[in-house]
Amino acid sequence: MTASTPSESDLWRPNRAVSKRTEFVVKIVFGAFAMVSVATTVGIVLTLIFETVAFFQVVPLWRFLTETRWTPLFSSAQFGIMVLISATVMVSFIAIVVALPLGLLSAIFLSEYASPKMRSVLKPVLELLAGVPSVVFGYFALLFVSPLLRTATPAWLQSIIPSWDQFIPGLQGFNALSAGIVLGISITPLVASLSEDALFAVPRSLRDGAYALGSTKRETIIAVVLPAALSGIVSALILAISRAIGETMIVTLAAGQNPRLGLNPLVPVMAMTAFIVQVSLGDTPAGSIAYQTIFAVGMTLFIITLALNIFSFWFVRRFREKYE
Amino acid sequence: MAPTIRFKRLAGILSFMAVLSIAASCSGGGGQDTAGTEGTEGTSTAASSGGSGLAGDVLVDGSSTVFPISEAMAEEFMAENADVRVTVGVSGSGGGFQKFCAGETDISNASRPIKQEEIDLCAENGIEFVEIPIAFDGLSVVVNPENDWAQCLTVDELKTMWEPSAEGTITNWNQIRPDFPDAELGLYGPGTDSGTYDYFTAALLDSEGESRGDYTASEDDNVLVQGVIGDTNGLAFFGYAYYEENQDSLQLVAIDNGNGCVEPSPETIGDGSYQPLSRPEFFYVKTTSLDNPAVRAFAEYQIAIENKGLVEEVGYVALPDEVLSAAQERLEAGTTGSVFEGGSAVGVKLADVL
Numbered sequence: 001m002t003a004s005t006p007s008e009s010d011l012w013r014p015n016r017a018v019s020k021r022t023e024f025v026v027k028i029v030f031g032a033f034a035m036v037s038v039a040t041t042v043g044i045v046l047t048l049i050f051e052t053v054a055f056f057q058v059v060p061l062w063r064f065l066t067e068t069r070w071t072p073l074f075s076s077a078q079f080g081i082m083v084l085i086s087a088t089v090m091v092s093f094i095a096i097v098v099a100l101p102l103g104l105l106s107a108i109f110l111s112e113y114a115s116p117k118m119r120s121v122l123k124p125v126l127e128l129l130a131g132v133p134s135v136v137f138g139y140f141a142l143l144f145v146s147p148l149l150r151t152a153t154p155a156w157l158q159s160i161i162p163s164w165d166q167f168i169p170g171l172q173g174f175n176a177l178s179a180g181i182v183l184g185i186s187i188t189p190l191v192a193s194l195s196e197d198a199l200f201a202v203p204r205s206l207r208d209g210a211y212a213l214g215s216t217k218r219e220t221i222i223a224v225v226l227p228a229a230l231s232g233i234v235s236a237l238i239l240a241i242s243r244a245i246g247e248t249m250i251v252t253l254a255a256g257q258n259p260r261l262g263l264n265p266l267v268p269v270m271a272m273t274a275f276i277v278q279v280s281l282g283d284t285p286a287g288s289i290a291y292q293t294i295f296a297v298g299m300t301l302f303i304i305t306l307a308l309n310i311f312s313f314w315f316v317r318r319f320r321e322k323y324e
Numbered sequence: 325m326a327p328t329i330r331f332k333r334l335a336g337i338l339s340f341m342a343v344l345s346i347a348a349s350c351s352g353g354g355g356q357d358t359a360g361t362e363g364t365e366g367t368s369t370a371a372s373s374g375g376s377g378l379a380g381d382v383l384v385d386g387s388s389t390v391f392p393i394s395e396a397m398a399e400e401f402m403a404e405n406a407d408v409r410v411t412v413g414v415s416g417s418g419g420g421f422q423k424f425c426a427g428e429t430d431i432s433n434a435s436r437p438i439k440q441e442e443i444d445l446c447a448e449n450g451i452e453f454v455e456i457p458i459a460f461d462g463l464s465v466v467v468n469p470e471n472d473w474a475q476c477l478t479v480d481e482l483k484t485m486w487e488p489s490a491e492g493t494i495t496n497w498n499q500i501r502p503d504f505p506d507a508e509l510g511l512y513g514p515g516t517d518s519g520t521y522d523y524f525t526a527a528l529l530d531s532e533g534e535s536r537g538d539y540t541a542s543e544d545d546n547v548l549v550q551g552v553i554g555d556t557n558g559l560a561f562f563g564y565a566y567y568e569e570n571q572d573s574l575q576l577v578a579i580d581n582g583n584g585c586v587e588p589s590p591e592t593i594g595d596g597s598y599q600p601l602s603r604p605e606f607f608y609v610k611t612t613s614l615d616n617p618a619v620r621a622f623a624e625y626q627i628a629i630e631n632k633g634l635v636e637e638v639g640y641v642a643l644p645d646e647v648l649s650a651a652q653e654r655l656e657a658g659t660t661g662s663v664f665e666g667g668s669a670v671g672v673k674l675a676d677v678l
Contacts, residue, residue: 069492071537073516076488078537146554172510173554174540256551258540268510268540268551278515278542290516 048302051295058289064296070259070270072293073279079293081300083261087176087269088301091251092244094180094265095187099240102184103191104233110192111199112221123196130189138253141182146171146254149178174256174268183250187240194239198232199225231319238312242305248273272297378405380618385413386420386433387519389563390605392638393459394433397626400634408618417519418442421608425451430613431623434606435461435519437664452611452660456651458626460641462564462588463524463601465577470556473497473504476578476585479528479600485511485559487529491536497557511539512551512560518543524561527600549574561601564588565639593641605640611658627651 056064059079067080106126110119149168157164171177202225210220226233256268257278270278279294384394391414398410415423417434424432425446438446438455446453465482467474474497481500484490497504514520516533526532540551545562552558553573567574567588578585581599592598607626613619625631629649632642643651 069538071491073541074488074491074537075534076491076537142550150554172558173550256540257542257547259538268555 045302048295048299051292052299055289055292055296058292059296068261070275073290077289079296080261081297083259084270084272084275084297085300086261086263087255087259088245088251088271088273090263090265090269091176091180091183091255091271092241094177095183095244096237096241098181098184099188099191099244100237102188103236103240104195106188106192107195107199107233108221108226111196112217112225123193126189126192129186130193132186134186134247134249135253137182137186138249138251141178141250141254142174145178145182146173146175168266170266172256172267174254174258175266176255176269177265179251179253179255180265182254183244183247186247186250187243190243191236191240194236195229195233198229198236201232202228228321231316231321234319235312235316238308238315242308245308246273246301246305248277252277272301378618378621379407380409380616382408382410382431382616382619382622383413383429384410384431384433384607385415385423385429386431386607387417387435387605388414389417389435389461389519390433390458390607392565393605393635393640394431394607394626396634396638397622397631400631401622401625405618405621408622410622416517421445424453424608424610425449427451427610430610430616430619432608433458434608435603436523437606438608438662440665443662453608454611454614454655454658454660455606455608455662456623456627456655457604457643457647458607459605459635459643460593461603461605462593462598462641463520463527463561463603464564464567464588465559465561465579465601466552466567466574467559467577468552468556469573469575471575474500474559474577476580478580479582482528482579485509486513486524486535488534488536491538494536507557510551510555510558511536512548512555512558513539513541514545514548514562515541515543520561520563523603524601527603563639564593564641568639590636590641594644604643609655611660614655614658623655624652627655 064079064081066082067078068082069078070080070083071078106122110122110126114122149166150171150173151167153164153167163169168177206224206228207220210224215223251271252274255271255274257270257274258268259270259275260267275297276294279290382398384398391412394412398412402408402410412433413420413429417436420429420432420434421438421442422445423429425442425448427449432453438453465477477500484494484500494500495509497507497509500509513524513535521535522532525535529535540548542548545566548560548562549566549570552560553570559577567576576587578587579598579601580586586592586598588598588601593602596602607623609619609623614623627643627648629645632648635642642648
């Protein structure tokens with residue numbers, strides 16, 4: 001009887017072996033899931049590198065960088081990446097010119113002026129804009145913004161300035177301008193949200209100090225709050241730029257697909273992402289030079305956004321204002 | 325800061341997925357809808373007499389240009405023969421032949437005749453086929469309605485515009501003809517993967533698959549339509565069906581091949597006077613599949629004279645009756661091989677070769 005009954009200390013001893021095993025299995029499972037995203041990134045980078053190396057074995061790097069035409073799919077194959085970069089840079093620049101004032105000013109309003117009730121309504125609405133699929137923005141640019149900018153000017157205006165026949169003279173159906181404007185609108189929520197976070201994080205005591213010295217609200221915002229939040233605002237801006245550079249649907253739909261070197265925003269141009277879309281839509285055989293071209297363009301895109309992100313990371317660490 | 329961002333991303337993804345699922349459910353519902361209505365009204369014009377006893381699968385794949393015709397035919401055919409399932413895929417003319425010659429499909433659609441390499445590939449795998457024309461398409465050259473100078477272009481002028489050496493040099497309308505205005509030339513055309521591009525370059529330029537590269541190239545014909553609508557100085561080429569769909573906002577250019585200016589129209593495309601840009605569309609049937617009554621009936625259905633209306637409904641030009649009856653005889657006799665012997669269909673009159 002005494003032999004079969006476990007002693008009291010045995011009864012209360014936790015089963016450590018089982019619980020250790022469970023912990024181990026859970027750790028492995030969770031770890032595996034975490035590794036999926038890491039492995040995906042590594043896989044993408046490796047694919048990019050392999051195909052890009054294969055590409056540069058056929059097309060020397062100097063041709064890629066110095067040629068002034070981009071016709072890799074045609075018999076007169078030329079590989080001047082600058083053609084695509086110029087289009088991407090131009091569209092992104094227009095986007096930032098639109099998104100910076102829109103985003104920053106709405107951020108200042110939300111953080112400094114809006115009442116808590118108004119803020120609780122406005123912020124979700126702004127974030128809703130970020131949820132609009134980019135293909136919708138693309139068609140918005142192509143079918144609404146472009147025709148709007150091409151509207152004929154009123155007759156009385158034409159009688160004063162005869163050559164001013166449409167709102168933006170010389171604007172074509174596909175153009176970098178409307179793509180850039182709509183791209184700017186689409187990244188405004190990103191700029192506004194991140195800048196607002198940065199502004200909101202500036203401690204109350206700084207503002208109180210400025211008020212105590214007799215500053216008005218405007219003076220406080222411009223002289224104290226904005227400089228204090230500058231690193232956050234700049235990093236928001238850089239993130240928005242890299243988003244704009246990588247954006248695909250808007251530029252593919254609205255900016256056109258004509259590889260043309262130059263910075264004229266009124267005519268169709270072909271951005272880097274638009275080229276990748278164009279080639280992927282056809283049935284390009286794997287291993288051909290046309291197929292490798294999209295990886296070379298993808299690699300260029302990847303390097304540009306990576307450089308921007310590294311710069312933003314460095315900038316934030318270098319200029320961050322720390323408050324207790 | 326970080327949790328808010330994460331939440332925002334999540335919200336973005338979720339809303340996108342919501343949109344996707346709505347779109348998916350809509351298209352699903354739409355599909356069922358059409359099938360339902362087709363089923364109730366399918367009564368008339370059975371090309372295959374006694375079609376009710378038919379059953380089985382018909383696998384069709386190939387050209388995206390021929391797809392609208394096959395799809396319309398398949399819908400009507402299935403409405404009349406409830407036990408037959410016709411599946412129509414879109415792999416492009418080339419992709420279609422790859423599957424066809426591997427024995428995976430019964431019928432392969434093509435917007436050009438079968439090439440010699442493909443004939444060889446089929447022969448290697450012991451696949452024999454009957455070549456049958458199904459419709460005509462006229463490659464249409466279009467300009468913006470505000471263009472009041474280019475009403476008719478000669479073959480040579482089109483060549484000047486599109487040949488490889490024009491790249492970077494021919495950029496202005498007055499370089500095409502001295503009395504054209506001093507205006508920048510905006511060119512729009514299909515990309516190099518397209519059968520339309522192959523045909524255009526073969527018909528107009530010196531060699532197939534070679535043209536200038538500095539134009540707006542897109543595999544999506546709607547992009548080209550939009551381009552010319554938005555560009556007063558634009559010029560594009562694509563299948564006649566796309567012109568017909570957008571005829572209010574586009575203007576056709578007549579083509580002069582030495583015999584005067586001819587505009588594409590159902591008549592000029594059908595009688596072969598719109599040259600060199602009229603092209604026949606084909607389908608190829610595997611001979612062993614013709615032993616399957618369902619495949620034979622569907623093939624006959626596609627070239628039945630009563631079904632010419634379906635071809636016209638989707639924007640193509642139906643073949644003349646004598647060509648159709650020649651095609652029917654060819655199918656009946658099971659004549660194998662290609663009348664083009666691996667070459668191009670440029671300038672070939674179907675009535676003569678069949």
